[in-house]
Amino acid sequence: MINKIVASVDEAVADIFDGATVLFGGFGGAGEPQELFAALLRQGAKNLVGVSNSIGKGDKGLAVLIGEGRIGKMICSFPLIKGGEAFQQQYRAGRIALETTPQGTLAERIRAGGSGIAAFYTPTGVGTEMAEGKELREFDGVPCLLEKAIKGDFALIRARCADRWGNLVYAKTGRNFNPIMAMAAKVTIAEVDEIVELGELDPETIVTPGIFVQRVIKRGRA
Amino acid sequence: MINKIVASVDEAVADIFDGATVLFGGFGGAGEPQELFAALLRQGAKNLVGVSNSIGKGDKGLAVLIGEGRIGKMICSFPLIKGGEAFQQQYRAGRIALETTPQGTLAERIRAGGSGIAAFYTPTGVGTEMAEGKELREFDGVPCLLEKAIKGDFALIRARCADRWGNLVYAKTGRNFNPIMAMAAKVTIAEVDEIVELGELDPETIVTPGIFVQRVIKRGRA
């Protein structure tokens, strides 16, 4: 019997290893897997490569992992945000590497990673700093950059509701990067508000099919 | 006020021009816009470039358009199917050109066309006839082919339900190519079973946001 529901959040993140690439869902506070962030902080893995829209802010989530020196490199679109001092300090001290990527390119690279697409050409970033070191090529008169897929060893995501097969639905703009990160990681761990019986989710409205999800943890079980 | 609902199926297809590239949704009989096919047959446009999973079969839909000599070129993954004699006759008489493409590559090329992605590298087709004339390049040790985006002037698609903004939901495997074709055409025309008031579709469960749809026609209005 398939049962992807794990008993504790600490068990859910237990095998995240030093140096792993971890995709972190969430955008602007919505759809952030806060309990998974906290568990990863307790767990201790370090020198992680983090992939996320921003670098987190304030005194929770990704910002704390960064502040504690647990992230060796960030791939993100917003390395500079209000409240993001934790990252700035680490960066300016030379303790964290940074790959800045436009948000749409970041999303597409993650989707490509989850879809078996090795690389793609996009017009975004031509003529900017983002073009440095990247192949430039014209298609139908439009100059484009070659961008490569991003894959994760783990994805830590947040959803509203799951069943034991790992099917997921989200809450409003809490969807954001979560469904594509689920596709792009070897092990996707979903933090959810609610778990329902198999068959309660309408097949037509499932956003992330369970094939993309390896573990489900209900919030409040920590 | 936005109102994408048109009064008749003939009006819906009136501006499809000779030589247009038309994306035809549907797979195995599910999600096929049969009334739009019939209207396009009456309308008379010719020398069309058709993009579809197969070449249609029997005495309806795409097979009839092909049999009547209205399609100058097909891009598809199944040019040879039972009941597809209309295509085979035209093809063997040299009256229709053919670009065969693997089904997953076809889907991805259409999605790329709708997403502003010019081209992508996929492992599918390496070492096969599909590789002829295509750039071969290795990424992380995996040989890949360069495949280019497909865009349509029009997409004829089928959905279950729409609202006046053009938001769509589908029926079961009638979804297939329809949502990605909606993204990839300048003018997407959706044939639907039902039209509901704005706000009746749950924002969380809309599969094709109305931004991708230009016209909606209710079945049975022909």
Place this chain on the structure above:
Amino acid sequence: MIPTPLTKEQLARRVALDLRDGQYVNLGFGIPTEVSNYVPPGREVVFHIENGALGLGPAPAPGQEDPELVNAGEQPVTLLPGASLFHHADSFAMTRGHHVDIAVLGAMQVSERGDLANWKVKGADLGGIGGAMDIALGVKRLFVAMLHTTNRGEYKIVKQLDYPVTGLACVKRIFTDMAVIDVTPDGLLLREVAPGFSVEAVQQVTEPRLTVAPDIQTIRWTL
């Protein structure tokens, strides 16, 4: 008449007048965000946010905010009937794929060719790109809404960018507190000036030479 620059609200109102019924529109941070409040009555404009929604409504009433429903600036928003929700890759398919009709972005600099700089301060080590590069190049028409000069009076409309580029040759129309200017193949075309401003006064705070539209008008921000 004393030259009177537009207030930020008036500027947002002026931009809103250029949004047509049925258009899909993405708004950047700052002044652009305000534009959604001033769509003329009778026009149905569908606002897109890159973090995954179409059909934004007015700001929620105090106490009605939902932390799971925010815009790209992390402000709480609401959804209108007809709204839809989607993930980030689909959202950027809408912008990169030329489905969004208009984006209104803020700017640090705009060049006479329509080059845009808005993501990183000159000489800074860090900048927040976000979705600006994807949006700038991908939408059908890109508007910029900004103050005409920096608060130290420096040009923001320049011959050549010296701030880091967001996108080349992408801006179609510039709305400022002093003028409305089109970017054309023949250079910048001054179409409207703020009340009391002369062409010369606008030219003085604009580095590239402005061509003056034959039908130049005073900016109005109401119908």
Place this chain on the structure above:
Amino acid sequence: MIPTPLTKEQLARRVALDLRDGQYVNLGFGIPTEVSNYVPPGREVVFHIENGALGLGPAPAPGQEDPELVNAGEQPVTLLPGASLFHHADSFAMTRGHHVDIAVLGAMQVSERGDLANWKVKGADLGGIGGAMDIALGVKRLFVAMLHTTNRGEYKIVKQLDYPVTGLACVKRIFTDMAVIDVTPDGLLLREVAPGFSVEAVQQVTEPRLTVAPDIQTIRWTL
């Protein structure tokens, strides 16, 4: 004992024994389609169809067919609790992106390197590729289920393909009515033979040289 090739049902049953609890599996046309009927009790296997569903159930009862719910071979199907529906690009993300654990495809030829030919007859002008190329290269393990020879007795397991290629070096295990053979870096490894078949008898209908597994067994199609 008289050499007794497996029936198609027995062959499908044998393949089904190799599907594990929790696996995601795509089935091709013909014999592979039958495999879903014989998953051993107690194992939850999730079947994927490339036209957009996960979690297929048994064939519908007569009269219960839904024309909007079909498999890739256009046959009516049903959905189990837990099923999900999605569009073609997402569906092929599952196969191309190595999310599907196993695919079982039919074949015209398989080479000793695991090259697969199954989409076009030798010398034909037309062939139906469908999703075979994407699936062959993208799933974690590719099984082939086919009769051991053509109905004219020609080799189907060959040194080198002379039919048009579907995918190179992609087949991991070959199930036939006479044998179960693994494709290994050292060539073909004969693991099981049908009841009454000698190694020599299987080798005779197989062009490349077979290595014999030390623990070679007779094929069983029930637990």
